[in-house]
Amino acid sequence: MIYTTQAQTWGWNRHIISPYSFFADDIKVSHDKNIYLSGSMGGDIQIGFYPDYIRDHSYPNHDVDAYVLKMDTLGNVIWKNKFGGVYSNIIGMDTDADNNVLVLTDLLIPIAYKESDTIWYSADNYDLKKRLSASIIVKYNTEGDYVWSKLLEADAYYSSRTRALKCDKDGNIYVGGCFGKAMYLEDTTVFDEFNDYSENIGYNNGFIIKYDKAGNRKFFKRLQNGPRSSVLTYKIHTDFDGNWYWVGSVRGGVKFDDNHEYQGDFRNYVVKFNPEGKVIWVYVIPGDGIPTFPRAIETDHQNNVYIGGSFKGSLDIDGMIRTSKPSLLDTDCFILKLNKAGQFTWFKQFGSGLEPAPGKGADPEQVSDLYINSKGFIYVTGGLGRGAKMDDIDVIIKDADRTNIFLAKMDTSGTTQWVKNYGNYYNNQNGYVDGWGDKVVSAAFIDMEGGIVEYEDGIIIIPDIDEARYSSGYYRLLNDCNATVKFDNGTLSASAGESYKWFFNGTEISNATEQTYVPDVIGDYKVEVTFSEACKSLSFPVTVSVTSVKGQSRFSAVSLYPNPANNEVYVEGFSEFSSDISECRIYNSTGTLMKESKLETAGGNYKGKINVSDLQSGLYMLEILTEEGSINKKFVKN
Numbered sequence: 001m002i003y004t005t006q007a008q009t010w011g012w013n014r015h016i017i018s019p020y021s022f023f024a025d026d027i028k029v030s031h032d033k034n035i036y037l038s039g040s041m042g043g044d045i046q047i048g049f050y051p052d053y054i055r056d057h058s059y060p061n062h063d064v065d066a067y068v069l070k071m072d073t074l075g076n077v078i079w080k081n082k083f084g085g086v087y088s089n090i091i092g093m094d095t096d097a098d099n100n101v102l103v104l105t106d107l108l109i110p111i112a113y114k115e116s117d118t119i120w121y122s123a124d125n126y127d128l129k130k131r132l133s134a135s136i137i138v139k140y141n142t143e144g145d146y147v148w149s150k151l152l153e154a155d156a157y158y159s160s161r162t163r164a165l166k167c168d169k170d171g172n173i174y175v176g177g178c179f180g181k182a183m184y185l186e187d188t189t190v191f192d193e194f195n196d197y198s199e200n201i202g203y204n205n206g207f208i209i210k211y212d213k214a215g216n217r218k219f220f221k222r223l224q225n226g227p228r229s230s231v232l233t234y235k236i237h238t239d240f241d242g243n244w245y246w247v248g249s250v251r252g253g254v255k256f257d258d259n260h261e262y263q264g265d266f267r268n269y270v271v272k273f274n275p276e277g278k279v280i281w282v283y284v285i286p287g288d289g290i291p292t293f294p295r296a297i298e299t300d301h302q303n304n305v306y307i308g309g310s311f312k313g314s315l316d317i318d319g320m321i322r323t324s325k326p327s328l329l330d331t332d333c334f335i336l337k338l339n340k341a342g343q344f345t346w347f348k349q350f351g352s353g354l355e356p357a358p359g360k361g362a363d364p365e366q367v368s369d370l371y372i373n374s375k376g377f378i379y380v381t382g383g384l385g386r387g388a389k390m391d392d393i394d395v396i397i398k399d400a401d402r403t404n405i406f407l408a409k410m411d412t413s414g415t416t417q418w419v420k421n422y423g424n425y426y427n428n429q430n431g432y433v434d435g436w437g438d439k440v441v442s443a444a445f446i447d448m449e450g451g452i453v454e455y456e457d458g459i460i461i462i463p464d465i466d467e468a469r470y471s472s473g474y475y476r477l478l479n480d481c482n483a484t485v486k487f488d489n490g491t492l493s494a495s496a497g498e499s500y501k502w503f504f505n506g507t508e509i510s511n512a513t514e515q516t517y518v519p520d521v522i523g524d525y526k527v528e529v530t531f532s533e534a535c536k537s538l539s540f541p542v543t544v545s546v547t548s549v550k551g552q553s554r555f556s557a558v559s560l561y562p563n564p565a566n567n568e569v570y571v572e573g574f575s576e577f578s579s580d581i582s583e584c585r586i587y588n589s590t591g592t593l594m595k596e597s598k599l600e601t602a603g604g605n606y607k608g609k610i611n612v613s614d615l616q617s618g619l620y621m622l623e624i625l626t627e628e629g630s631i632n633k634k635f636v637k638n
Helices: 549-553 575-580
Strands: 002-018 022-029 035-041 045-047 065-071 077-084 088-095 101-107 112-115 118-122 133-140 146-154 161-167 173-179 182-184 189-191 205-211 217-225 230-238 244-257 260-273 279-286 292-299 305-311 314-317 320-323 332-338 344-350 366-372 378-384 404-410 416-423 431-436 439-447 453-455 471-488 491-494 499-504 523-530 536-538 542-544 559-561 568-572 583-588 593-598 607-611 618-626 629-637
Touching: 022 088, 022 431, 022 439, 065 088, 065 101, 088 161, 101 161, 133 161, 133 173, 146 173, 161 230, 173 230, 205 230, 205 244, 217 230, 230 292, 244 279, 244 292, 260 292, 260 305, 279 314, 305 378, 320 344, 332 366, 332 378, 378 431, 378 439, 404 431, 404 439, 471 523, 471 536, 471 542, 491 523, 559 629, 568 618, 568 629
Parallel strands: 292 366, 366 431
Antiparallel strands: 002 045, 002 471, 022 035, 035 065, 035 088, 065 077, 077 112, 088 101, 101 133, 112 118, 133 146, 146 182, 161 173, 173 205, 182 189, 205 217, 217 244, 230 244, 244 260, 260 279, 292 305, 305 332, 305 366, 314 320, 332 344, 366 378, 378 404, 404 416, 416 453, 431 439, 439 471, 471 491, 499 523, 523 536, 523 542, 559 568, 568 607, 583 593, 583 618, 618 629
16 A cells, blocks of 8 residues: 655746746746746846846837747756847747757747847848738757747738647657638648638638658648638647647637538637547537637646636536636636547536626636646646635635636646645736656746735745836746655555655654664554655655554455445455454545545445545545454545
8 A cells, every 4th residue: 555645845936027028938848857938028138036137139129029048957047049020929839859949939020030130031031021920930959059940921910820839759840820811831822712801800720730850841731611710729739659639729610631520619629630640539629609718738648638728608528518607707727638539537627716806807717737747647827816726725816806826736536636826916827837757847927017926835026126017927946745655564665765754653753764664563654755855745644553464465355346436435355354344534645534434334244335425536545444454445536
């Protein structure tokens, strides 16, 4: 049996400040565990609490440039780059298997695009002035040197945007978006033959472009709309097998390929493709006329798929109707899990459930990003408003009439483990998260008109800048320790760490500082494990009532079913000592005791049952106490 608990300690924090327009738009951790940040800036930006600046070439005209910078695991800046022309907004960023970084930037008015003083594209040698939308893909190597770039152009600005970028395990790059009247590539032009753009009406097609690591285009895939239809791309993702996913919404009709064509207003789709662009499956999320906004997608190591976002009104999720807050001005957060075959697994909805305060704006609650570590734990970030709850955890908002950034951890069943939040007296909604091992890096853009930034652990940040109006990006490292205790063959074993302290019935055991401990007295034992960077995790008590292999072996035939369970679980295989079995305890996945009960007889002396209908969905541990020792069995409650 393995007992687990978690502890979280905030590590370093950094902020980036600009006196004018500024956004923190993404954060990524590369395979070599360096941290990349990207965003948009107006005017010079200050990095951290020391005089480290990125200069803005367009300042003082107040145009917006894009930036990307690299930090080490301690938050120290390794290099930084700035590039842009007029209103250059970061749309997406990712790192590849070789630790290069790819950045996708949208240009509102594409007159020129430059990095330092080198002009890449300008109106003098490209027909940019005749086109209304353009995006640039830029690749830097791990040293920050420019490698290559690609220009994507389209007509009809209001219906043409490049929105997503993602690298796969082999270094290929997928870029997705939508275009209206026409899409201009290096050697070809793709037209929308279905719709009339004479009045600049916002119809559009979806598209995905695949490039290899050298920047050669492998394919251009059009997600074809129909007459008076719109196809919007929200996200692109790749999994560990090299498959890729498209997430977006459709008003009207869409054709993914000859075998997958759909009609229906305000529907959202998750589509899985193989590396060559062939559809594997399509999952449809029907709405009630008011769209959902899927803002994040992640896959775990088993290629299960997680979609996060916000929704208004009602959603039909696998035949179950989910309804958001009463006010249609508000939104609720959601996370949807599908298995690798595209089948529904579970749906998680959370938020405040309250109307906006009198005279205040709506609470725009949303999930904006997801990260899943190698153990399957889900880290989720975004914005939550007043009165918000995640499972049985209350989220305390800095200003009850606003939204704050939240960072939460869930287990594989979607049960919330912990929630942290930070913000100020302003609506803070867009958070980003990534990580490695037990390290999690969170990022957020916060409008500093709301004043100082306060974290839930009491840390208050007052930016050092003399400007009446400014905005800031906040980045902070979280150490998320996970101590495990395994009791096997009479020995307690803790998970690997730097140091250990064992406790018996709440009192520290003298000289018990090794990874393993052999108990010689019946009672409750726990261990404190210190990990790197002084992150400590204290396990919940392990009740030891059997200290010999002989007693434990008598339980080998005991089984529990059904698993997953709905209302009751049954235990059988007690053999001749069934009369000794009576007391049961049920713990949740964090080790919290949820209930104590008696095991009821069911079907004779060799079978018992316990009612679990009052438990929420999630992973649990059933401990059965006997005179011969304890039996521990895991089960999932639907």
